[in-house]
Amino acid sequence: MLHLCFFDSGRSGKVLVWPTDFSHWINLKVILEELHLRGHEITILVPSPSLTIDHTKIPFNVEILQLSETKETLMEELNTILYTSIFEVPSLSWWDMQVKLRVCDSAITNKELLSRLQAAKFDICVADPLSFCGELLAELLNIPFIYSLRFSYGSFIERVCGGLPTSSSYVPGSTSGLTDHMTFVQRLENWLLYAMSGVTYLYFILPEWDEYYSKVLGKPTTLCEIMGKAEMWLIRTSWDFEFPYPYLPNFEFVGGLHCKPAKPLPKELEEFVQSSGEEGVVVFTLGSMVQNLTEEKSNMIASALAQIPQKVLWRYAGKKPDTLGPNTRLYEWIPQNDLLGHPKTRAFITHCGTNGIYEAIYHGVPMVGIPMFGDQTDNIARMKAKGVAVEVDLRTMTSSDLLDALKVVINNPSYKESAMILSRIHHDQPVTPLDRAVFWIEFVMRHKGAKHLRPASHNLTWYQYHSLDVIGFLLACVAAIMFLVTKCCLFCCWKFGKTGQKKKRE
Incomplete structure (x- = not known):
């Protein structure tokens, strides 16, 4: 019995969780409950005005992040934004632009909380990239982290920060409502959505976060650089749902992990x-x-x-x-x-x-x-x-x-x-989506990361990734050759002309 107890305790680990509200939490909670059943210790960071995460009813360790907003204020603001998004002109996310930074700051500036988290010696952080900061905590605590997500706006985070090689010609951008079979006009629309999401993030969302992350870490960095360190990306869809597109070894599809057989009705x-x-x-x-x-x-x-x-x-x-x-x-x-x-x-x-x-x-x-x-x-x-x-x-x-x-x-x-x-x-799957998600979390915990699954593209600059330096070099070589050939031809023509004039005079 002692041997079994020691063996079991050796397999268990400590999981830190940075969640997002509503359906994101419903999905993530299923994974956490399974990890809890397997003996892992779960600690979740919950904002004080959380709308759907009731910390009194979950069997995990909970750290409350105190905010000045009340639950009622957030719900009223959310209803206003939802009404605007549904019936009027869609606006930038209220959570992205207002609440998210305050939630992050309430954790990062709490020295007592950070000390407790540091002393706990977590094995992994599970975060949702829709709500930034989980990756920053993981960086401060020097622990590996993974993401659980459905998509980001225009799929920018997955494409640019995660390195996912998607093409706008047949991979519809998030919120486009397009399919993988597009007409010319639809491909144009999809390309513009890719470009617009890039501009939105690069010029309106990320700069503030880049400055904040650099200040906290004490060195120049970017949010995208830190997000790119994710060991695994657990995508909450699968090929029964998605249109086929290329993906990377550290992207795993776990759609429907919360599904289960129906129980008798009341x-x-x-x-x-x-x-x-x-x-x-x-x-x-x-x-x-x-x-x-x-x-x-x-x-x-x-x-x-x-x-x-x-x-x-x-x-x-x-x-x-x-x-x-x-x-x-x-x-x-x-x-x-x-x-x-x-x-x-x-x-x-x-x-x-x-x-x-x-x-x-x-x-x-x-x-x-x-x-x-x-x-x-x-x-x-x-x-x-x-x-x-x-x-x-x-x-x-x-x-x-x-x-x-x-x-x-x-x-x-x-x-x-x-x-x-x-x-x-x-x-018809060899492993259930839930087992697949839990396996990869435990895999990262066992091996203290999954660096062998991350592509080398994370170590390249944007111009290296697109081979612009190689293309520039080749163009320079072609230009140099054309210049030399042109000069040689002009010289030969000049020489020939001069010789011809001499012969004519003779």
Whole structure:
């Protein structure tokens, strides 16, 4: 028994976590719970006004980062930004431009906290690059770190900081809503998005962070340089979801790691689902970030739902719509995964968050997508291309638009067949996505990094990476040869002309 105890303790490690709120946390929490079950000690840094991370209900060590903002203030600000992003002109992320730096500073300037973290001797830091600073902490503590992410704006972080060799000719940029088969105009649009995301980061986002990181580390550096030191990038999608593109050895795809078999429904929900008979049910949710809709929108949606023969379970926390039909029930929370796995579920109306879409893929449920912000436009574009979803626009849709989309998805068997194909592909893996994610975290812990997986491109300057120095040298050689040849020809012509004139005089 003593031998087993010592052996087990030797395998366990200490994990420091720099998380991001909302669906990012939901996904990361699954990985942390599995690491915890395997005996690893987890310490998570949580901002005091965190909106979804309830530190009182997680079985990990928690360090609270005190901020002046309250949870209510952040939620009000978030709702304003979300409304602007959905119904008006999208703006730069409130988290990127305002809160993120204050959260980072609350950790970095806390000498007592840094001393405790230093004394704990962590083996690894797990961070989300959507919220900068995890990599800076890892640098200060001299420990390896890995990322867990879906995407960055325009995929700039993965391409430039991570070294991912993506081409705008067939790899759609994040938030573009394009596929891997683009027309000339779409390729132009995608190229401009790549360029715009680069300009946005290089001139509006990164300079402030570069200055901050240089000041903290006491030497000239950049955020991108520090991010490029990530040992592994755990991408929360996979090839059942993504369009194929080249990737690097230190990029691992773990999409759907949170998915699991459906559990029995609570009695009340099961009775309602069974009451639908052969028609089945439709599950409807707009995720955790959108708490309610305008009264006009909710009435328009309720009117469409009232016209289908299926029963509808709608997660909605706003005022009850006047047009709500007897076939529709409102819930502040629903067991989404268990409902999607129920045999009577016919369709899923979703805001197209990655977690929800993967649960639909896992259970083989076709979708009606209502994307609003972030990666949601990209997600529904992929599902449409794979034949498992229909898209409607929340800004412009009418009741008939939503009704028609539901009828197509439910009544056209090709959507269910395509969803089942994706489901079979997702399940046909040698290792589950969760086991794959945990393996690579433990791999980095065991070997104190994974430098052998990082490409040499991280050690090159931008002009070396694009071989501009080589091209410049070759052009200089060609120019020199052309110059010499031209000079020789001119000299020969001059010599020939002079000789000809002499002969003529003679």
